[in-house]
Amino acid sequence: MSHSPKPSSSIQAKQEPKLFGTYAEFDNVGQLLAGCRRVRDAGYLKTDAYTPFPVHGIDKALGIKPTILPWICLACGLTGLTIALTMQIWMNAIDYPYIISGKPFISLPAFIPVSFELTVLLSAFGAFFGMLALNKLPMFSNAVFTDPRFDRATDDRFFLFISADDAKYKNDSVMKLLGDMGSGHVSDIYEDTSSDVIPKPFFVAVGLLALLATVPLLALARMRVTNSGSPRFHVFYDMDFSPSKDAQKVTTLFADGRTMRPDVPGTIAIGQYDEVLDFYTGIDMEQLSRLDAPRATRLVRAFRDEPAATEGETLAEDVAETAKEVATSQTEATKAAEKGTSGEKAASDKSDSDLTPEKAEPVADTPKPEAKKIEQPAEPSAPAVMPEPSPVPTKVEAAAPVGAVNAVAPAAPVAVDKTPWLKENPLPMTSETLQAGQKYFEIYCAVCHGNDGGGNGLVNRRAQRILATAWVQPSSMHQDTLYTDQYADGKLFSTISNGIRKMPGYSAQITAKNRWAIVAYVRALQASQNAQMEDVPGDKQNELKKLQAEVAKRLAEQAEAEKKKAEAAAIKS
């Protein structure tokens, strides 16, 4: 706005105000349009027409150039489209890859609704705000309003206006041109000289409103940092009160009362099917069929026919099987077990006694007859193993004889277990595998076994602090008996799958592939405790040697210092 500076003295106030422009008033549209055309043809550019209603063709009559609004609108629309696509691709495919409804990360059909909406939204913004900007709106004041005649521009009069800013503007020639058009009234308009100081109360009101507006924010901020005993205020209920159940709880929703739904018999979850059973048992099945055909058959049947029942059944069988194996060397083993071995002993006296098969028998139903039968080795093993249906699989999981195996294992490890466990991890030994193994180890195993596999996880520490009586200390991974030569990969896999002592089986929570990954990671953990310099990659060796040297130096310095201290002390005394 090219307003002249406000009159600061009475001398200026008396001066003639600056000329703003000249207008002509018409009675009808025809006259106005004819006038517009003459003004246009006379070469005036800064002109305007004011009418009570939109008049078609007035743009052309005034010589107004076509608007660039459509281009603004198009540009905004394309911007919206780009933003929408970039945003969705970035969010869903790059920053946080997330599979939604089984569609690919970059799934154009799914992106189209948002892209469409954002295109339309920004086009509309472009059209609306572009229109305002091109029209220089909002305009709170215009000098033409100073003329009272002009009020009829919203009623029944048509005005043609030529601005004094126009390069060709000369007052007398403009007056003449407009006067020639048959206008009833031609008049000059001067700049609005009334004060444009914004009234003080306005600022006061805005300030007050701004202050008031901070109240909700402050209230929110206070709530963020204080506690409250009253229940949560639910604006959106979401699923806060959904009738969800925790695992292992009873529900009335299903006829069998179980909240956790078992797998449908005869089905296999996606990605869980593999022809090679070795992968799921950790046993070289071909060899097993040669050594112990009935057991192999049972395992195959269990895995193939009824996956739902498989876990429990196999477990029962395997438990029985292992129990039998154990029992063959029971006589020597039991004593050794009773004495306990280093780590196990530390747990607690009570649990230690639990480990003996004798005491364990009442706990587990299944293995009991096995243990008896083993005392008569002449009897064929097959019928002996025929599953005594174990009513509750979980009980079997905790079956003591399995515990016994391990308790016994250190004493008579290899001789006992004839199962042809897989010697090698079937997964490719890549860093992905090890990383997956680490991930699942830290999720499922580390709570008891500790992050380093030393057997002293958080749960164990807690159990010791509260002197939990029934607690069996988790094994340390770093003992000879658990190394590859004595404890095959397949056996470790089986232990993770089916559990041992108090440790439950994890086949339901962790997929077979990830269980194998854990096996690989455990091996890595073990290797880490017995590493040689040759195991370190070449480029890191120097680094390590430097560190070692530094440590040695410091130790030497420390020893020296202490020595001196001691000498000094000796001298003093």
Next chain:
Amino acid sequence: MTDHAAPAKLKPADDPTFQLPTSLSNLAFPLAIGGALLLVVGVVVGMAAGPSARFTMSAYLAAFTYCLSISLGCLFFVMIQHLCRAGWSVVVRRVAEIMMIALPALGIMFLPILASVWLGEGTLYKWDDPNFAAEKGVPVEVWTEKARYLNGPWFTVRSLIYIAAWSGLAIYYFRLSRRQDETGEITLSERMQARSGPAIMLFSLCTSFAAFDWLMSLAPTWFSTMFGVYIFAGSILAAHCAIAVFIYLLQSGGSLRDEVTVEHYHDLGKLINGFTLFWAYISFCQYMLIWYANIPEETEWIYARQVGMWGTVGLALIFLHWMLPFLGMMSRHVRRNPNLVFGWACYLLVMHFFDIYWIVMPEAESAAGGAMGVLTTVLLTFGMVGLYLGGVLWFTQANNIKVIAVRDPRLPESLAFENI
């Protein structure tokens, strides 16, 4: 340029430029007779040498639906102009009325399709085949429910209701509009406006259900509530294109040169442009819901049109039926150029046929049907369209129908119409 206040130049009602130009009226008989011949030859060729009877009937249905959709779109155009008391469209409304009055005749062209339901078991519609459910493995209980709706007699009754409703509406609006040519009664405009609301409801229901019955039931186990709107979107787009083409041809023959201006082309262009987007919007809505849910009983129809040759056609439709014309007609300068509007309208009328063909033919299960299939399709389509156009022109000429509503009370407003 017309002045807003200047009175519109109104020619007398019997001005020769309000008649069908001879360049078009001379075409009436050749088109009609040629079309009828091609149609007969097409049916004979299709039945004798075509891929299958179902293919021939499907091609006939596609050609029939193509012409029907233009007339239906025109009927809707006329009613919506009355409903919103449109002033701009009066100069082009009669052209729409001329095409909409073909609806009763199109009802006759539907008889072969009805006959296929009554005579041949499952010739065109698979639900008509008593063995269909067993062959497709549809459970008996499901099929029993379906068959309550999809059976010969009830299908016939519904079809007749649709045809009767459309014909009734078309004849009603046509007769009132023509009466106004003679009398110029303003009350007629008021009456047409008053009836247009309920009429549009009746129209929408009939069109939606006709789309379900005649096209969607080609795949009897498939369903989409959007399907009626999809067909309607194609119809209304085709109708606007047909109106623009018809007007352009009238003007090249010497009629209506002073009445229809670039402003009217501009408006038709805007509507065509808008309805290409509407068509794309509706078809994408239908597609996305099905694609996202990915439920087998809903995906079969889409799947059949998403693989192989039909997949290519479907993909091409996105670009050629929507993107190309939408971007091509986006500029105001294009829409204010009658030649370009005419060109795009012709183009979209061709695309509309491919849309219909893509909807109908995959259910014939013969792909394109080889050379004989293409020949059958071409013969039947050109035959049907020729007969349709010839019939429309002949009817206009024989009844001496003016190509503009000469005494419509809003005619001066339409003549003076100007876009900002």
